Amino acid sequence: MPSTTPTIVRAAAALLPGRPAGELAGPVEIEVRDGRIVDVRSGSDPGDGTVAAPGFVDLQVNGVDDVDVAIADGADWDRVDGLxxxxxxxxxxxxxxxxxxxxxxxxxxxxxxASARGGPRPTVLGAHLEGPFLGQHTGAHDPRRVLPIDLDWLAELPEVVALVTIGAEQHDAVAATEALAARGTVVSIGHSGATSARADEVFDAGATMVTHLFNAMGPLHQREPxxxxxxxxDDRVVAGLIADLVHVHxxxxxxxxxxxxxxxxxxxxDAVAWRAGHLAAADVTLVDGAPRLADGTIAGSALAMxxxxxxxxxxxxxxxxxxLTAASTTPADVLGxxxxxxxxxGARADLVVLDRADLAxxxxxxxxEVAWEG
Incomplete structure (x- = not known):
């Protein structure tokens, strides 16, 4: 259980709500009690060159290091927590x-x-289904397993599913989006070669995100965006972005x-269990900074947030x-x-403290509670 004794987190600068775009505030003192932030106030500069920010929220983790979340069980989750x-x-x-x-x-x-476990560990907020109802740009996904949307199957999904990626060109993409959005599930367009007009239809139906912008989607063309x-x-839409410097220039x-x-x-x-050498049933090898299939297709990343x-x-x-906003506030807002x-x-005391000089x-x-300290 969180301690009832107040804790003070001090930093030379911090990402606070209400600041002008692109600016940090500080120095600050963040008072924490019972796992929640109870006060945020100006403080004296601790002189350690630190930056405090909300804890990072990652909406797309297929695996970490040698642990594939599709088959993780027992102690695997504890290992992922630490990583x-x-x-x-x-x-x-x-x-x-x-x-x-x-x-x-x-x-x-x-x-x-795994989501029901307690303790000072990264919280599992639900599952993201990146498939099987994708579009034509399957990428590293097995095209033999990509299926037409099954509305009945989607209707029976358990509550643990928080986000579903679909191809907007799928025949029932609008109906699926409306149904999923009505139950509170976030819908993202991904692995899609849909036209901009078709994407707009799915956004109008309630999709609020695109999965890894620029990757596994049609090119940005001057006459067909x-x-x-x-x-x-579209200002309604949040774009997921893989910043490993391999996926996107x-x-x-x-x-x-x-x-x-x-x-x-x-x-x-979009991290995968690259050290284990597989993604689903496919073999992957780390080449030029990214996991890849045998034919060179990028298969997720080895990136850390x-x-x-x-x-x-x-x-x-x-x-x-x-x-920092894109690593914390925006993904939390995607999930509401x-x-x-x-x-x-009043917010959860999920925080990171970074070195301002090198962002370590x-x-x-x-x-x-401190979950990791370097």
Missing amino acids: LAATGVTAWLPTLVTQRLERYGPALERIAT GVAGAALA PALLRTAFRTKGADRIALVT DVAVRNVVGAAGVPLADA DRSRGRIEV LRRTIVAG
Whole structure:
């Protein structure tokens, strides 16, 4: 149980709500009691060059290091907890890629069990189904397992499912989106070659996100902007973005932030169990900074969220405040979770403390308790 003794987190700067875009506040003192933030006030500069931010929220994690979340069980989850906390992640969505329909049920049961655990560990906020109802750009997903949308199957999904990626070109994409949105499930367009007009229809039906902007979707063409163009132009839509500097060129990372703003960009890792050498039934090998299939197709990433923050700041020139927002506040808002992703009174005391000079992670705090310290 969280301690009832108040804890003070001090930092030279912090990401606070209400600040001008791209700016940090500080110095600050954040008072924590019973796992919640009870006061945020100006403080004296601790002189340690630290930055405090909300804990990172990752909406797309297929695996970490050598643990595949599709088959994780027992102690595997404890290992993932430690690995994620060491990268600043305090909440996340285990993500299941395309596979046989009958395999989703047991995997979702294991995720539901993992989400019910207590303790100072990154919180499992639900599952992300990245498939099997994708569009034509299957990427590393097995095209033999990509299926037409089954509305009855979707209607029977357990409550643990928080986010579903679908191809907008699918015949029943609008109906599926309306049904999922009505039950409170986030819908994201991904792995799709749909036209911008079709993407707009699915956004109008309630889709609020695109899965890994620019990747596994049609090109941004001047006469047919496709899903990417539709997402960039629609203020309702949050764009997931993989900032490993392999999936997306730094110039496009910068363009996405400038076009959408940090409140409509959610940094994701799309991490896989690259060290285990597999993604679902496919073999993967780390080549040139990313896991790949034998034919060279990129199959997720080996990215960590703290590295993603450093990459968009260092390589893409994004202001630190915007990078931190995209790693914490925006993904929490995608899920409608106002208790996370912000440093304000009443919010969960999920925090990260970084070194301002090199953005190295110093400490990860979950519900007021230190989950990792370097």
